[in-house]
Amino acid sequence: MKNIPEIEIENLSITFKIYEKGLIQKNIKTISNLCLKAYKGEILAVVGSSGSGKSLLAHAIMGILPKNATVTGSIKYKGSELTEKRIHNLRGKEICIIPQSVSYLDPLMKVGSQVMIKNNKSCFEKMRNAFKRYDLCENAEKLYPFQYSGGMARRALISTVEQTEPSVIIADEPTPGLDKQMAYKTMKYFRDFADKGKAVIIITHDIDIAVQYADKVSVFYGGTTLETTKAENFIKGEKYLCHPYTKALYNALPQNGFKPVEGFQPSPYDVFEGCIYYDRCDIRCEKCKENIPIYNFPDGSGFVRCINGY
Amino acid sequence: MNVIKIIFKNSIRMITLLIAVAIASFILVTSSPIDPVQSYVREGVAVSAEQREEIANYWGLYNSPIERFENWGKNILNGDMGTSLIYRKPVSEVIGEKFQSSIILMSISWIISGILGFVLGVIMGVFESSKIDKFIRNICFIISSTPSFWIGMMFLIIFSVKLGWFPIGFSVPIGVSSDNITFSQKLYHAILPAITLSFSSFSNIALHTRAKITEIMKSNYILFAKARGESLFNIIKRHVLRNALIPAVTLQFASISEIFGGSILAEQVFSYPGLGQTAVDAGLRGDIPLLLGIALISSIFVFLGNIIANILYAVLDPKIREGAKYSE
Ligand SMILES: Nc1ncnc2c1ncn2[C@@H]1O[C@H](COP(=O)(O)OP(=O)(O)OP(=O)(O)O)[C@@H](O)[C@H]1O
Numbered sequence A: 001m002k003n004i005p006e007i008e009i010e011n012l013s014i015t016f017k018i019y020e021k022g023l024i025q026k027n028i029k030t031i032s033n034l035c036l037k038a039y040k041g042e043i044l045a046v047v048g049s050s051g052s053g054k055s056l057l058a059h060a061i062m063g064i065l066p067k068n069a070t071v072t073g074s075i076k077y078k079g080s081e082l083t084e085k086r087i088h089n090l091r092g093k094e095i096c097i098i099p100q101s102v103s104y105l106d107p108l109m110k111v112g113s114q115v116m117i118k119n120n121k122s123c124f125e126k127m128r129n130a131f132k133r134y135d136l137c138e139n140a141e142k143l144y145p146f147q148y149s150g151g152m153a154r155r156a157l158i159s160t161v162e163q164t165e166p167s168v169i170i171a172d173e174p175t176p177g178l179d180k181q182m183a184y185k186t187m188k189y190f191r192d193f194a195d196k197g198k199a200v201i202i203i204t205h206d207i208d209i210a211v212q213y214a215d216k217v218s219v220f221y222g223g224t225t226l227e228t229t230k231a232e233n234f235i236k237g238e239k240y241l242c243h244p245y246t247k248a249l250y251n252a253l254p255q256n257g258f259k260p261v262e263g264f265q266p267s268p269y270d271v272f273e274g275c276i277y278y279d280r281c282d283i284r285c286e287k288c289k290e291n292i293p294i295y296n297f298p299d300g301s302g303f304v305r306c307i308n309g310y
Numbered sequence B: 001m002n003v004i005k006i007i008f009k010n011s012i013r014m015i016t017l018l019i020a021v022a023i024a025s026f027i028l029v030t031s032s033p034i035d036p037v038q039s040y041v042r043e044g045v046a047v048s049a050e051q052r053e054e055i056a057n058y059w060g061l062y063n064s065p066i067e068r069f070e071n072w073g074k075n076i077l078n079g080d081m082g083t084s085l086i087y088r089k090p091v092s093e094v095i096g097e098k099f100q101s102s103i104i105l106m107s108i109s110w111i112i113s114g115i116l117g118f119v120l121g122v123i124m125g126v127f128e129s130s131k132i133d134k135f136i137r138n139i140c141f142i143i144s145s146t147p148s149f150w151i152g153m154m155f156l157i158i159f160s161v162k163l164g165w166f167p168i169g170f171s172v173p174i175g176v177s178s179d180n181i182t183f184s185q186k187l188y189h190a191i192l193p194a195i196t197l198s199f200s201s202f203s204n205i206a207l208h209t210r211a212k213i214t215e216i217m218k219s220n221y222i223l224f225a226k227a228r229g230e231s232l233f234n235i236i237k238r239h240v241l242r243n244a245l246i247p248a249v250t251l252q253f254a255s256i257s258e259i260f261g262g263s264i265l266a267e268q269v270f271s272y273p274g275l276g277q278t279a280v281d282a283g284l285r286g287d288i289p290l291l292l293g294i295a296l297i298s299s300i301f302v303f304l305g306n307i308i309a310n311i312l313y314a315v316l317d318p319k320i321r322e323g324a325k326y327s328e
C-alpha cells in the first residue's frame, strides 16, 4: 500500500492560551485547518513566510509544543493516530527532527558528545562520520556551541539524525547559513534518504534549492496550507501553480523578476473569516469572504485552497 | 589565565573593601557614646579622676582620632588586633576560639541548606505547577516569611524541652572540662541551632533554583532532547543539572553572608557561644577592639565566599574558561 502517507495531517489547529495585561486570558490561533501529507520516498518542502507556523507544525508532530498550546485535528503516522504516548516512544527513533537554530544545543555540553545520543562506540563512529561528511573537523567535536558559527551549528544539528535510523525526518530550515556547496550536499543527503524509501519534510525559505530536490512543495501562509503541488511545477512556470500566493512567491524568485508580494501576512491575533489571503489577493471576490473549500487535484498530487484557483 | 585575572581583580576589591570597612567601623565605634575607660574597668566600679586620666593616657585616648586610627591600623597590619576588654585576652585569640564553634554551626547549616534547597528546587522546577511543586513552594514561602528566632524557639520547645532529644543550649556539655569534650559532642550541640539557621536560607535557595530550573526546562535544548527521545531522567542528568550547577554554586557561596548574619540570631536563641553572640556582647559592653576585630574578620569571611563563587563560576562556565573573546 504505497498510498498511506507516512505522516498525514488533517485540519490541524494550534491555539495558544496567553495572558495579556494581567489576567485577561486570550486564545490565539496560530495554526488553523492545516493539511499535509508526507509520503515514503518523497521530499516535501514546506515554504512560507516567517511566522506562518512552520516550526510549530514540526513541534506539533514531535509532541514538543509548550503546555499552553491546545491541538485539535489529527496527526497520523503510518495510517494510525499519533497519540501523545505513541510519539513519546517514536521520537528520536522513527521520527527525527533537525531543529532550527543553535539554541537547540546544550550550551554547556561539548558539541560532539551531545550529538551522540548514547555514549558508546557505535554512536561515536556515527557522529564522527557525519562530522566528516559536513566538514566538521575532529577539533570541532570538542568545542562548545558558543564557539560554533551559525553554519557549523546547523551542520552539527543535521548530523544528529544519523545517530538513529528514522523513517521520517523533519528538517526545520537546514540550509541557511551554509555555503552553496554545503547546502547542496545536505539536500543530496535528504534526497538519498528519501530514495531509500523514507519520508522527508524540509521546512525552508530557499524555494530555489528546495524545488531542485523536493518532490512536492507545500505553501504555508498565516498558519494554514494554501497549496500543495508538485515541485516541478515551480520550474515549469507560473501557470502550473494554482493559488495566487503561490504565484506571487514564484514571481518573487530572482530568476522570475524579484517582484515583491505587496502587503503583510495577517497576525494570529486577528480573527479571520473566509480566505486568509483576502487582503492581498488580486482576484478576490465577495464569495472569498465565506468558508473556502479545499480543491484536491485529480492526480492526487496536492490541493489548493482558493475558489478561483483551479 | 582568566582565573588568575579574576583572583587578582577580586583581591584588589577585597583589600579596598577591607580598608573601607576598617574606616567605617572605626568612625562608628569612636563616635559611640560608650565610655571606653568605664567599660574597661567594668560597669559600676568607681574610678577616681587620676586613675581615669592614667588609663586614658595609657590607651592613647587623648590622641586625635586620626592618630588613633593610624596606630590601630599599624598594629592590625602587624597581626595585632589589640586586647579584648571583656575577655582580657588578645582579640585574635578570642575570635579564633569563638570562630571554631561558629564554623561548626555554620558549615552544618550551609551544607544542609545547600543540598536541601537544591534538591527541592530541582523537584519543583522539573515538575512545575504540579501538586508537588505547589506543595513545596507553599512550604518555602511560609518558612521564608517566618522569623528564624521564632523557629529556633519552637525547635527548642519541641525537641529539647518536650522530647529531650537535643541539649537546651551551649556549644559543649556543661560541667565537662574542655579537654574531655569530643568532636561528636560539639556536633551534637550544634545540630539544632544549625537546622534553625539553615531554615533561614534553604527556602531562598530552593526558590531561586526552581526559577532557574523552570527556565532551563523551557529552553530549546531541552525541547530538542525530548524530541530526540531522551528520557526525563536522562534529560535531568545530562542537561538540567549541568546547566543548573553554575547558578547553584554561585547562590550557595553567596548565601554565606546570609548564614553569617543568621548565625547571630541563632546563637542568641540557643545561647551558643560563637562569633555572633560574642559580637553582640562586644557591642553591648563597649569592647571596641573586639568589635572592630570581628567586623574585619567577618568581612573577610563573607568576601572570601564571594570570591570563591566568582572563581568557581569562571572555572565551571566554558564561556569564561575558554572564551577569550568575552572580556565582560
Ligand atoms: N509559545 C507561543 N506562544 C504564542 N504564540 C506563539 C508561540 N510560539 C509561536 N507562536 C506564534 O506562532 C506563529 C508561528 O510561529 P513559527 O515559529 O511556527 O513560525 P515559522 O513559520 O517557523 O517562522 P520562521 O520562518 O521565522 O522560523 C508566530 O506568529 C508566533 O508568534
Ligand code: SF4
Binding pocket: A244, A245, A275, A276, A277, A278, A281, A282, A283, A284, A285, A288, A292, A305, A306, A307, A308, A309
Ligand atoms: S479564495 Fe479568493 S481571496 Fe482567497 S486566494 Fe482565492 S481568489 Fe484570492
Ligand SMILES: [Mg+2]
Binding pocket: A054, A055, A056, A100, A172
Ligand atoms: Mg521556524
